[in-house]
Amino acid sequence: MADDPTDRTPRTLAAPDASAAAAFLGDAIERDALATLFGRCTVEYDGRAASSLASGDRHVMLKPDGTALVHTDEGQQPVNWQSPGCAHECRVDGDDLVVESVRSSPAERLTVRFSAVAFAAAFDPTDEESLDVVGTEADLKRRILEEPGLVESGFRPLATERRTPAGAVDVYGEDDEGRTVVLELKRRRVGPDAVGQLNRYVEALERDLHAGAEIRGLLVAPSVTERARALLAEEGLEFVPLSPREES
Amino acid sequence: MADDPTDRTPRTLAAPDASAAAAFLGDAIERDALATLFGRCTVEYDGRAASSLASGDRHVMLKPDGTALVHTDEGQQPVNWQSPGCAHECRVDGDDLVVESVRSSPAERLTVRFSAVAFAAAFDPTDEESLDVVGTEADLKRRILEEPGLVESGFRPLATERRTPAGAVDVYGEDDEGRTVVLELKRRRVGPDAVGQLNRYVEALERDLHAGAEIRGLLVAPSVTERARALLAEEGLEFVPLSPREES
DNA sequence: CGCTGGATGTCGCAG
DNA sequence: CTGCGACGTCCAGCG
Numbered sequence: 001m002a003d004d005p006t007d008r009t010p011r012t013l014a015a016p017d018a019s020a021a022a023a024f025l026g027d028a029i030e031r032d033a034l035a036t037l038f039g040r041c042t043v044e045y046d047g048r049a050a051s052s053l054a055s056g057d058r059h060v061m062l063k064p065d066g067t068a069l070v071h072t073d074e075g076q077q078p079v080n081w082q083s084p085g086c087a088h089e090c091r092v093d094g095d096d097l098v099v100e101s102v103r104s105s106p107a108e109r110l111t112v113r114f115s116a117v118a119f120a121a122a123f124d125p126t127d128e129e130s131l132d133v134v135g136t137e138a139d140l141k142r143r144i145l146e147e148p149g150l151v152e153s154g155f156r157p158l159a160t161e162r163r164t165p166a167g168a169v170d171v172y173g174e175d176d177e178g179r180t181v182v183l184e185l186k187r188r189r190v191g192p193d194a195v196g197q198l199n200r201y202v203e204a205l206e207r208d209l210h211a212g213a214e215i216r217g218l219l220v221a222p223s224v225t226e227r228a229r230a231l232l233a234e235e236g237l238e239f240v241p242l243s244p245r246e247e248s
Numbered sequence: 249m250a251d252d253p254t255d256r257t258p259r260t261l262a263a264p265d266a267s268a269a270a271a272f273l274g275d276a277i278e279r280d281a282l283a284t285l286f287g288r289c290t291v292e293y294d295g296r297a298a299s300s301l302a303s304g305d306r307h308v309m310l311k312p313d314g315t316a317l318v319h320t321d322e323g324q325q326p327v328n329w330q331s332p333g334c335a336h337e338c339r340v341d342g343d344d345l346v347v348e349s350v351r352s353s354p355a356e357r358l359t360v361r362f363s364a365v366a367f368a369a370a371f372d373p374t375d376e377e378s379l380d381v382v383g384t385e386a387d388l389k390r391r392i393l394e395e396p397g398l399v400e401s402g403f404r405p406l407a408t409e410r411r412t413p414a415g416a417v418d419v420y421g422e423d424d425e426g427r428t429v430v431l432e433l434k435r436r437r438v439g440p441d442a443v444g445q446l447n448r449y450v451e452a453l454e455r456d457l458h459a460g461a462e463i464r465g466l467l468v469a470p471s472v473t474e475r476a477r478a479l480l481a482e483e484g485l486e487f488v489p490l491s492p493r494e495e496s
Numbered sequence: 497c498g499c500t501g502g503a504t505g506t507c508g509c510a511g
Numbered sequence: 512c513t514g515c516g517a518c519g520t521c522c523a524g525c526g
Contacts, residue, residue: 010286010367012260034307034321036284038258038371048436048519049383057373059282059309065322073282073373074313076331077506080379083324083521105497108519119258119369123286125321127304131328135297137502166440167475167500187503188296191515192414196444197501200479225514227414231448245298296504325521331506353512356504385517415515416510435517439500445516473499498526505521511514 013120018097021117025062025090025099028122032064037099039117043070043080047108053080060099060112062088068101068110082110137170137187140220140244144171144183151220151240155181166204167197179214180205186221187244194219195231202237261368266345269365273310273338273347276370280312285347287365291318291328295356301328308347308360310336316349316358330358385418385435388468388492392419392431399468399488403429414452415445427462428453434469435492442467443479450485 011033013024021037028035037060043053053070058079061069068082082101086108090099097114141160148155154176162172171183182205184198202217209215217237224232224239232239259281261272269285276283285308291301301318306327309317316330330349334356338347345362389408396403402424410420419431430453432446450465457463465485472480472487480487 010262012262012367014258014260034319036307038282038369038373045519049381051379051381051519053379057371059284059371059373061307061319063319063321063323067322067324069319069324071282071309071311071317073311074315074332075311075507076315076317076329077518077520081324081519083519084322106519118371119260121286121367121369123305123307123366125286125305125307127306127320129302129304131299131301133297133299133504135504189513192448193441193444193516196441196448200440200444227514293504299504323522325503325505329504331504354504358504381519383519436519437498441501475499500523500525502522502524503520505518507516507518507520509515509517511512 010121010123012122014118016117016120018092018095018114018117021097021114021120022090022092024120024122025097029062029088029090031122031124033122033124034064035062035122036060036120037062037114037117038119039114041112041114043113044111045080045109047110048106051080055115057118058112062099062101066101066103068099068112070110070112080110080112082108086110135187135245137185137244140185140187140242141171143242143244143246144185144220148173150242151183151218164201164204164208166200169201169205175216179216180209181216181218183218183220183240186219188221189223189225190219190221190228191225192228192231194221195228195235195237198237199235202235258369258371260370262366264365264368266340266343266362266365269345269362269368270338270340272368272370273345277310277336277338279370279372281370281372282312283310283370284308284368285310285362285365286367287362289360289362291361292359293328293330293357295358296354299328303363305366306360310347310349314349314351316347316360318358318360328358328360330356334358383435383493385433385492388433388435388490389419391490391492391494392433392468396421398490399431399466412449412452412456414448417449417453423464427464428457429464429466431466431468431488434467436469437471437473438467438469438476439473440476440479442469443476443483443485446485447483450483 066086069078070080086101099112157173222243314334317326318328334349405421470491
């Protein structure tokens with residue numbers, strides 16, 4: 001049964017010593033399983049930045065794609081981690097289990113040293129399903145292309161992702177008087193950054209098209225902060241309230 | 249032993265049916281434990297956006313601070329999640345175990361429905377150590393304040409986080425000819441966004457100080473993208489190569 | 497690979 | 512609470 005490659009029962013180990021934990025984890029890594037460890041450990045990271053975490057109880061997850069995640073009992077984000085593409089290794093050092101996830105380019109190393117492993121588990125997940133999300137910026141774009149009048153009466157979209165020297169414009173079109181219109185779309189309430197982005201596109205197009213061309217810049221989002229609204233006014237840009245989902 | 253509040257042994261359960269899993273998980277939530285589940289499940293989310301994930305094997309973590317994380321065998325990010333502050337609940341529905349994490353403001357609901365739980369575990373982590381990171385933007389600022397000549401010979405910092413109508417300037421000072429200098433610091437290679445940010449500060453100060461005041465805007469970062477370099481030149485801003493860590 | 501911009505970004509801090 | 516910007520952001524898409 002243990003040799004059956006299709007065995008999908010999780011393997012577990014309670015309170016192992018370092019060498020038992022290393023054997024278990026080495027096998028899990030070898031088998032491309034999703035491995036988890038819980039116990040008392042220190043964590044060191046060196047790479048794009050550097051960090052050090054003194055001893056405490058944490059949950060460690062090693063994924064077969066090379067991801068490593070170290071979680072405490074608080075926070076949505078891992079306290080330390082390693083990105084996909086790393087190589088996981090483990091070894092015994094004295095009474096400790098040492099788990100390392102290493103990559104080059106950029107050179108990064110995550111070292112977890114367990115003084116005690118309370119529990120270890122390994123799974124073989126099979127998951128081919130993909131996530132289907134609604135309410136994204138892509139949905140907002142779809143809404144606008146299907147019903148351009150939501151932006152303003154007479155608006156006609158001509159292109160999406162139109163290239164400018166400053167980057168790609170979300171939606172490019174004309175108003176009912178034939179003036180060029182540039183839309184910058186955001187799925188949620190926007191701050192000053194989006195105004196800067198829109199302004200860069202408008203200015204790039206003003207330079208790109210023949211001189212004197214009047215170009216309207218419209219920020220399309222559910223709402224806008226006060227600072228962003230002031231910036232819009234300063235730059236002669238406009239705001240159109242519109243949500244990616246219908247209810248708003 | 250099970251009643252000992254100082255008991256730090258993880259509690260575990262292999263291949264429970266729905267009601268056993270619900271009892272186990274309900275107890276773990278009640279006890280403010282860090283709970284993990286592995287098994288076959290569907291996931292629904294509705295809140296800021298909405299998403300749906302068909303049946304597959306995933307690892308679910310529920311933290312006592314209200315965080316929920318759903319991980320597949322790939323990727324550093326959870327495929328679905330819920331932020332700290334949620335209330336976790338679980339119940340039996342037919343043969344399924346249903347786990348929900350709910351919050352209001354914003355109204356969000358994550359629903360995980362297990363058709364089979366392969367394994368459940370609950371831990372009582374106590375983690376009082378705090379992480380200490382090196383190589384951040386704060387380190388870059390510290391370097392500059394300790395050794396202003398790194399920016400340019402004769403630079404004198406006068407204030408940090410100086411307020412402007414466009415937001416707070418990272419470092420504010422004077423050059424060796426008495427001209428006002430604004431620094432925008434970035435810990436790593438920068439793109440066009442940072443140039444827009446720096447430009448907003450410079451323009452705000454030009455309006456704020458007496459007319460005709462010449463203000464220099466310096467972007468301080470390890471390096472800069474080509475587009476950003478072009479934008480800098482356009483806006484009459486400057487680039488100073490400097491890294492938050494000494495080796496560069 | 498590097499650049500660019502989105503994200504249910506998350507997180508921390510100030511008002 | 513909102514606003515704002517940093518982040519070892521992560522991530523997909525494109526050249």
